[in-house]
Amino acid sequence: MNLSYFIARRYFLSKKKKSFINVISIISMLVVAIGTMALVIVLSVFNGMEDLLRGLYSNVDSNLVVTPSSGKTFDYTPNLRDQISAIDEVTYITDVIEDNALIGYNNAKRVATVKGVAENFIDEGRLDNYLVFGELKLREDNVNYAIVGRGVQYDLSINPKNDFHTIQMYFPDEIKPGQLNPDKMYRLRNIMPGGVFAIEKSYDENLIYVPVSFAEELFNKKGQRSSLEVQLDTKADTRAVKEQLQQVLGADFRVLTNDEVHGGLYKVLSYEKFFVFLTFSVIIAIASINIFFSLNMLAIDKKKDVAILTAQGASSKLIRSIFLYEGCIVAFTGAFTGLFLGLAIVLLQQEFGLVTMGMQTAIMDAYPVKIEWADIFFTILCIIIVTLITAIQPAINAAKNVRLSELQ
Template sequence: MKNATLSALGQSLAQRLPYEFWIGWRYTRAKRNNHFISFISLTSMVGIALGVMALIVVLSVMNGFQDELRKRILGVASHIEVRGFEPSLADWQHLQQQIQSIPPKAVASPIEGVAPYIMAQGMLTHDQAVQGVLIRGVLPAQESTVSELSTQMKLGQLNDLKAGQFNIVLGSDLAMALGVRVGEKVVLMAPQGQVTPAGLVPRIKQFTVSGIFQVGMYEYDAGLALIHMEDAAKLYRLGEQVSGLRLKLADLFMADRVSQSLVEALGPNFYITDWTQQHANFFKAIQLEKRVMFIILALIVAVAAFNIVSTLVMAVTDKRADIAILRTMGATPQSIRKMFVVQGAMIGIIGTVSGALLGVLLALNIETVVPWIEHTFNVQFLSKDVYYISDLPSKLMWSDVAAIVGLSILLSLVATLYPSARAASMNPAEALRYE
């Protein structure tokens, strides 16, 4: 019963599809006396599959890098910064209330958090180690509303920063470079000096390490230190002033539109920047690299696809007797053309689908495969001392997969145009003359 049903379905399908399809499909899977044609056909399939797989994996890794870089940068940096045109910002409490009172409908994305900060440079010393750092003075309770540092603490807590206690939180690589642990003392030197009879002397203050954070981005882990904002104001003699306000948005991709809304709401007396301006070079570089890699790897697919031309040209020569017989039986040139288009399309589709499946499988497991390769062969592809991200992330986007598959199949179809036209123009009498 089951075999009868399958046979009926097969007959129904055969009746619906044109005979050109079945002949082209038979040419694709039939065993040929000329093994060289089969070899070139197999090479074309493998080349297309490898090209498609490489394109999917590389674009997924580039997407992963872009997403991971954005997440790590914006986990420490701010979506939007509001500063005055002077080095410091006075009456920041009123400005903070003014920003928080802006109705969500007035901006493109709701403002989830607003926090003041003091940003300055300094130099940390411990024993014989010296490191230049970027000092950020924060209010721990408000800082957690604009950054993810409170969740990135490796030792201690961000709330351990208390006003007047002169505690400091260091990045993990910075703490390692200084050779300090939680509870030990470091000396912070501010470049703004004091004028004494002996000359200009930098301001020096001893801090206690109360915590260590690890963002996973070397730039911050090795060069950022956090102290309480009141301690920073005392050390750098800012009084009640701050460097600016940091904002966090519900949708970070609306930062540029929210910046424009803030300019209209706050007036021209403030300097407002967003993350797309501050870190534009990173993301533009990744986007450019992604486009270049797409073009380069697409050439691999194009070369493999145009191997179909040589395959079909030899197939046309090999099947000239069959073509002549089909023509004498009433097949039109258009039908002959369709047969070889089907044959070439099948080579491209089989290679494309195989490469897409392998590429998707590898892209979804790249974070497992790469560590296994590094462990097995004792190598490290991305050193954290050199690269911003030491892991190899991957983010598969189905729109990229669809574009790659579409491009590969299109190139395969283009490669069939000349051989199929040559087969359609063949004269049956000439083809049978020497048979």
């Protein structure tokens, strides 16, 4: 960009005539600003939701989960436990057996996932921050207790303070040939409600924690487990311990990290985020079409001015640069205005929680947001590409007019 460019551009801008072209340029600038602002805000909300879910799952779920490579259960032996305990970074091993069962309470019934856990599960403190009613206990005075998700509690109207009603759990039993009595086609066990937790919808509406010994009897899986949940020291390298544990246990078991257990959900969130980015990019591209038309109209409107500049020695390259830079100024002014406003709104939401969830039962009072600079980079890159695509053709057309005037 040289001195002649500034002189030529000043010549164009010195004309104070307000025209329809100026109105289109201003509208284009505003639409680009609004689109950019909305894109920054929506991507920040997706980042905040993903960050929130990762935080929830890392608090409630274990660092590593050991499951059988084939089948639903495996034999849980002292030797297997000793192999895992031998790793220095391991702090807790919680043996788990879970399956779906029919849950009944005071004439109401529904299906839920019953998760039998060892009593050290309570000692780990994973549910300490999510108890909303009752007590965190699985067994007391030889009495078994269930810790129920809030969604299950609402559906069945479970009252942990009512000692007269127990929770009934039904599970299909092995049916012998010639068995006709329906009462012997299922196993029924009763358990007292102990507490109610509220973590996240998929947990709250489907999950009930019970003692592992109770689950063994209900599912008729004595000595078998569905998985082992392994908690590590806070300073441990999860990936390194996973590889070490996989070598120790061999091919009969799979060792998964917390992110791998919930990998499907994180993939869905990333796909949704990508398509949102794509949608708003298209909106910004549509707004940039106005820039395309306004520059074309400007090229037509300024034919005489272009001819005067050409007569004064301006080259076609200079004229092309003027129109190209004009398009970039309109687009980038709108984009950076929208970027500034979007970042300001996100920072205000982080600090003051301006937009609330509007629900008393929500995990957080306000919508979570998080700024990731990679999103800002790709947003700016998208705007640059779209702007160049929409501005380059009018600039070329204006340069063609210069060559035509030179030929005449």
